[in-house]
Amino acid sequence: xxxxxxxxxxxxxxxxxxxxxxxxxxxxxxYLLPLFVMGxxxxxxxxEITGGNMMALPQVWTFEPWRQAWSEAQVxxxxxxxxxxxxxxxxxxxxxxxxxxxxxxxxGYVLTKWRFRGDxxxxxxxxxxxxxxxxxxxxxxxxxxxxxxxxxxTWGLVLVHVVYxxxxxxxxxxxxxxxxxxxxxxxxxxxxxxxxQIFWRIMLPSSGPITVVSVIWQFTNIWNDFLFGASxxxxxxxxxxxxxxNLVQSSTGVxxxxxxxxxxxxxxxxxxxxxxxxxxxxxxxxMAGSVKG
Amino acid sequence: MGFLEISNASKSYGLVEVLHNVDISVGEGEFxxxxxxxxxxxxxxxxxxxxxxxxxxxxxxxKGNLMNGVHPSRRNIAMVFQSYALYPNMxxxxxxxxxxxxxxxxxxxxxxxxxxxxxxxxxxxxxxxxPAQLSGGQRxxxxxxxxxxxxxxxxxxxxxxxxxxxxxxxDMRTEIKKLHQNLGTTIVYVTHxxxxxxxxxxxxxxxxxxxxxxxxxxKEIYDTPANLFVATFMGSPSMNLVPVxxxxxxxxxxxxxxxxxxxxxxLAIQDxxxxxxxMSGKTVTMGxxxxxxxxxxxxxxxxxxxxxxxxxxxxTEPAGSDTFVTTTFxxxxxxxxxxxxxxxxxxxxxxxxxxxxxxxFFDPASGIRIG
Numbered sequence: 001x002x003x004x005x006x007x008x009x010x011x012x013x014x015x016x017x018x019x020x021x022x023x024x025x026x027x028x029x030x031y032l033l034p035l036f037v038m039g040x041x042x043x044x045x046x047x048e049i050t051g052g053n054m055m056a057l058p059q060v061w062t063f064e065p066w067r068q069a070w071s072e073a074q075v076x077x078x079x080x081x082x083x084x085x086x087x088x089x090x091x092x093x094x095x096x097x098x099x100x101x102x103x104x105x106x107x108g109y110v111l112t113k114w115r116f117r118g119d120x121x122x123x124x125x126x127x128x129x130x131x132x133x134x135x136x137x138x139x140x141x142x143x144x145x146x147x148x149x150x151x152x153x154t155w156g157l158v159l160v161h162v163v164y165x166x167x168x169x170x171x172x173x174x175x176x177x178x179x180x181x182x183x184x185x186x187x188x189x190x191x192x193x194x195x196x197q198i199f200w201r202i203m204l205p206s207s208g209p210i211t212v213v214s215v216i217w218q219f220t221n222i223w224n225d226f227l228f229g230a231s232x233x234x235x236x237x238x239x240x241x242x243x244x245x246n247l248v249q250s251s252t253g254v255x256x257x258x259x260x261x262x263x264x265x266x267x268x269x270x271x272x273x274x275x276x277x278x279x280x281x282x283x284x285x286x287m288a289g290s291v292k293g
Numbered sequence: 294m295g296f297l298e299i300s301n302a303s304k305s306y307g308l309v310e311v312l313h314n315v316d317i318s319v320g321e322g323e324f325x326x327x328x329x330x331x332x333x334x335x336x337x338x339x340x341x342x343x344x345x346x347x348x349x350x351x352x353x354x355x356k357g358n359l360m361n362g363v364h365p366s367r368r369n370i371a372m373v374f375q376s377y378a379l380y381p382n383m384x385x386x387x388x389x390x391x392x393x394x395x396x397x398x399x400x401x402x403x404x405x406x407x408x409x410x411x412x413x414x415x416x417x418x419x420x421x422x423x424p425a426q427l428s429g430g431q432r433x434x435x436x437x438x439x440x441x442x443x444x445x446x447x448x449x450x451x452x453x454x455x456x457x458x459x460x461x462x463x464d465m466r467t468e469i470k471k472l473h474q475n476l477g478t479t480i481v482y483v484t485h486x487x488x489x490x491x492x493x494x495x496x497x498x499x500x501x502x503x504x505x506x507x508x509x510x511x512k513e514i515y516d517t518p519a520n521l522f523v524a525t526f527m528g529s530p531s532m533n534l535v536p537v538x539x540x541x542x543x544x545x546x547x548x549x550x551x552x553x554x555x556x557x558x559x560l561a562i563q564d565x566x567x568x569x570x571x572m573s574g575k576t577v578t579m580g581x582x583x584x585x586x587x588x589x590x591x592x593x594x595x596x597x598x599x600x601x602x603x604x605x606x607x608x609t610e611p612a613g614s615d616t617f618v619t620t621t622f623x624x625x626x627x628x629x630x631x632x633x634x635x636x637x638x639x640x641x642x643x644x645x646x647x648x649x650x651x652x653x654f655f656d657p658a659s660g661i662r663i664g
Contacts, residue, residue: 186345187378191392191439192366201391205382 042066042261049257065258069266073259074250075243082263085243089223089270092154092239096161097218103162104169104214109203111170112177113185114195123174129167134227145232152234160232161222169214176210177203212281220271240267296321296479297342297447302351304337312337312503314351319447319496324473324480328490329500330526335483336451338500342481343372343449355446366395371440372449375456377432379424379439386420389438396443410438430461437472450482454489466492487527491515499523515582517653521660524580524653530617532580533627536657541573548579548652550623553605558622560600560647566664569654577663578655583617583630585651589644591632598649606637620645 041049042065044058071081111123141160142151150156180203188198204211229239238246244267248260295318304312312334319325327335340346342353344365353360360368371392379388389410390403398406411417414434424432433453440448453469454462470493473480484490490497491511499506499514499522507519518524518532525531537548537560546565552558562569569577585593592599607619607626611633618629618637629645637643654663 181376181378183374183376183378184380186343186365187372187374187439188380188391189345190343190365190370190372192395193391197395202380202382 038261038265041258042265044258046254046256046258065256065262066266068256069247069259069263073247073256073263074253075247082240082243082247082266085238085240086266088154088233088237088243089240092157092161092237093219093222093270096158096165096222097215099158100162100165100169100218101211101214103166104171105173105204105207105211106199107166107170108173108175108177109199111174112180113182113198113203123170126167126170129164130171134164138227138231142232151232152237154233154237156232157228157237157239160228161218161225165218165222168217172210172214172217173207176207180206209281212278216274216278219274223271295319296323296356297481298352298354298357299338299342300352300354302338302341302353303349304334304341304346305349310349310503312341315505317498317505317508319479319481321479322477324482324493324495326482326484326490326494326497327500328484328487328497328527329506330485332502333500334503335485335500339372339449339451339481339483342447343370344368369443369446370449371443371445371447372451373436373440373453375452377424377436377453377456379432379435381424384421384423385416385427385435385438388424388435389442392439392443406442406444410442413441414438429457430465433457433465437469441476446479448478448480450480452484453482454484455486469493488529491527497527499526501526516651517662518580519662521578521580521655524655524662528582530583530628530630532582533586533622533625534655535579535581535625535627536576536623537579537654538576539569539572539574539654541570546570548577548654550579552602553607553621558602560602560649560652561598562652563598563649568664572654572656572663576657578657580653580655581627581647582651583628585648586627586629587646587648588618588629588631588635588637589646591630591635592646593648596648596650599646600649601644601646603642603644605642606639608639609635609637 037054040057041054043061043063045060045062045064048056048058048060069082070086071083072079073081075082075085107126111119145151145156145159148156148159150159184202185198188202193201223239224241225239226241226245229242230245233239233242244263247263297317297319299315299317299319302312302315303310315338317325327338329335337346341348342360344360344363348361355368355370379385380391383391386407389407393403393406407420408417411420414437416431416434416438419427419431419435424435427435436453450469454465457465466489473493482489482493491514494511496508496510497514498508501522507514507523514523514527518527521534525534535550537550539562540547540549540559546562546569548560548562550558550560589601604620604622607621609619610617614633616631616633616635616637618631618635620627620629631637655661656663
């Protein structure tokens with residue numbers, strides 16, 4: 001008689017197990033292939049790419065393409081590499097993520113713990129922000145930025161991304177705080193804490209998981225945004241995505257694929273890093289509130 | 294005027310009035326328990342005292358000062374919540390001193406006050422832990438510590454024991470009572486557990502459907518319930534309700550009912566007042582507690598009036614310290630509380646003894662006690 005296996009409800013034979021792992025390996029290989037191609041070709045001299053095989057390992061290892069992509073490639077008028085645009089992106093992403101997350105937390109706090117007439121309707125309206133396609137707001141937004149005197153500036157982009165992000169961050173925090181015991185807020189009120197003291201001292205310190213979700217979501221979306229960057233930024237404030245496009249699409253001279261590959265990896269690096277560092281909290285945060293315990 | 298004075302207080306949500314003209318006056322050092330089934334308005338009333346809910350009409354005064362519209366933190370009250378509501382991100386020490394910090398008490402004083410409370414509640418070794426690392430009983434202590442440290446005028450407890458297991462609940466009950474005796478503070482305590490209400494309180498307010506049904510000492514509530522609701526809600530097993538016909542024979546007043554065989558039983562009533570006499574010939578509801586209905590050996594020997602009659606035993610329920618024996622009088626099922634080793638057996642006919650001193654009578658139409 002076979003021993004009862006209590007670990008899994010469905011019993012799988014060893015052949016099935018091998019098959020499942022083979023399939024998983026195949027998919028992993030498939031999904032990692034582009035990254036492999038990018039990585040391998042970014043450390044080859046250009047002649048090896050044009051003269052040979054995209055899949056082959058480099059015969060001569062060189063980090064020259066990376067150096068060029070970072071600080072020498074011709075992106076705009078001057079040969080600056082991607083470096084200044086990388087900093088443009090950082091200068092745009094950090095405040096935009098910070099402001100939209102804080103505002104979302106504040107909204108969620110008010111919508112669940114300081115309820116007022118029509119709060120659900122207001123929340124419903126805010127959710128529309130998650131569904132409006134970017135293209136629709138391009139022209140009105142350009143007009144608004146012009147009126148505010150923010151056209152072509154990094155702060156203009158920050159404003160656009162904050163406005164677009166509030167819908168999502170409010171959704172996250174509202175749902176998270178809905179499961180947060182109201183008795184805690186009442187206890188704090190009796191203890192003499194005011195509106196903002198309750199927020200800073202009690203609500204925010206207990207919001208770790210959902211803050212990770214909000215930060216990852218906002219960071220990747222804003223970092224990867226191309227449309228707003230291309231539409232509202234000028235040469236001095238263009239983000240990384242636009243610069244990468246300009247680098248790759250330049251129609252003069254020889255196409256330096258190795259430099260393009262290195263540039264593309266550079267552009268994707270920050271989001272990759274955020275996922276690797278905070279990824280496990282991401283799933284935990286998404287699960288929070290949905291399951292008690 | 295009382296220490297905490299609730300006068301004519303009402304609460305409405307939109308058009309629905311959930312509390313109706315509540316009048317309660319609590320003296321300094323009193324332990325008032327608000328008891329009632331869910332939805333009776335007891336927690337709403339407590340929240341109104343705390344200032345967490347507005348008062349729709351009427352007044353709440355604390356030490357003579359009008360509290361309507363005063364912010365919770367300025368009422369000098371402290372509250373212990375059902376879920377304890379400990380701040381999850383702070384250590385026990387921080388939890389206890391948070392209120393003092395918010396009231397801008399200097400740090401050395403905060404530390405001193407915390408040490409004092411920690412000693413009183415024996416939570417000294419828990420001070421550096423987070424609430425998640427505490428057991429239910431420990432959380433309960435910390436929650437009380439947080440309330441105590443502020444030295445408030447009134448303590449409010451909102452069903453503080455209902456999240457604990459049965460044994461711990463009894464222990465903590467004793468502890469709360471000791472605390473009250475040692476500190477002599479004024480307490481308002483909400484519970485749905487009538488035993489908690491009886492054991493802890495100096496006075497009880499029994500609430501039902503937004504009305505205070507009766508306000509009195511535990512003994513008053515238990516022995517002379519104002520109406521049928523209070524009679525049945527307080528006490529476990531609940532009071533037996535027997536339909537009887539009042540008869541007046543010269544000077545004597547008696548209640549007539551039937552035993553389990555339908556035979557007429559006549560029970561004499563002591564010191565009947567005019568109201569009860571005026572019900573002569575009418576059917577009323579007689580309330581008799583299980584412990585006032587025993588076998589002949591178990592009667593209260595100090596009672597001046599014991600009436601006995603034979604009836605058939607329905608079932609027996611041994612509960613360890615007592616045995617509950619059921620029978621029927623006047624068609625109503627009655628529970629008698631007998632000695633643990635009573636020889637009553639199902640189907641047998643035995644003598645039941647009524648302690649008629651403890652009998653109370655209710656108007657069956659209005660449910661209000663007669664006399």
